[in-house]
Amino acid sequence: MPSFNPEPLDPNTFGESQPCFGCSPNHPIGFRLRFSKLGDDTVTTTFLPGEVHQGPPGIMHGGLVTTLADEIAAWAVIGCLGKFGFTANLQGKFSNPVRIGVPIEGVGRIARNGNRVIVVDVELAQGGLKPYTGQFTFAVLDKAGTERLLQRPLPEGWEKFGR
Numbered sequence: 696m697p698s699f700n701p702e703p704l705d706p707n708t709f710g711e712s713q714p715c716f717g718c719s720p721n722h723p724i725g726f727r728l729r730f731s732k733l734g735d736d737t738v739t740t741t742f743l744p745g746e747v748h749q750g751p752p753g754i755m756h757g758g759l760v761t762t763l764a765d766e767i768a769a770w771a772v773i774g775c776l777g778k779f780g781f782t783a784n785l786q787g788k789f790s791n792p793v794r795i796g797v798p799i800e801g802v803g804r805i806a807r808n809g810n811r812v813i814v815v816d817v818e819l820a821q822g823g824l825k826p827y828t829g830q831f832t833f834a835v836l837d838k839a840g841t842e843r844l845l846q847r848p849l850p851e852g853w854e855k856f857g858r
């Protein structure tokens with residue numbers, strides 16, 4: 696039976712020295728996002744955009760909104776499917792400005808789970824509005840493909856996230 700209590704996901708899933716701008720707990724200027732799993736196909740997070748995240752005054756930069764959404768989608772793949780996907784395609788709709796200083800609730804839900812391609816729907820909610828919805832496509836590679844893409848040996852702990 697699916698659990699509807701949020702289950703925190705380990706922020707050190709990829710080790711304490713992983714460099715991700717979105718989720719490294721030690722990143723000097725990153726988002727440092729933490730995720731929870733909700734049911735079998737969904738992850739959630741919260742983020743408070745600050746002054747440093749502005750594009751237009753008082754409004755979060757659209758590229759950073761996309762970064763936030765990409766990270767949420769990536770963690771839906773990690774947390775719900777136990778795989779690592781490389782973002783291959785994305786589309787997003789900016790329906791309202793994302794405001795600085797107002798918490799964002801982010802949700803990522805697996806829309807299609809294939810062996811090589813995974814599609815995730817993302818929704819951001821803020822202050823009673825849904826200012827952003829997006830869809831992200833991820834490619835899941837085998838070990839050799841991942842090493843080719845990274846141009847280095849598979850980092851420790853990554854083996855189990857491959858195809």
Ligand SMILES: CCCCCCCCCC(=O)SCCNC(=O)CCNC(=O)[C@H](O)C(C)(C)COP(=O)(O)OP(=O)(O)OC[C@H]1O[C@@H](n2cnc3c(N)ncnc32)[C@H](O)[C@@H]1OP(=O)(O)O
Nearest residue numbers: 709713715765766769780781782783784811812832834844
């Ligand atoms: C450390 C912890 C971090 C945790 C969070 C990380 C979050 C952030 C996630 C990222 O930012 S990843 C970094 C940004 N993305 C990249 O750098 C990927 C750059 N692109 C590539 O390296 C290649 O284009 C890619 C690996 C995505 C696909 O390469 P290939 O096309 O050679 O792979 P392949 O031919 O094996 O295709 C695999 C499947 O993906 C499909 N595909 C490839 N590109 C696609 C695309 N653009 N859109 C949709 N589907 C695509 C392709 O059709 C195929 O589907 P089928 O198996 O059904 O035939």
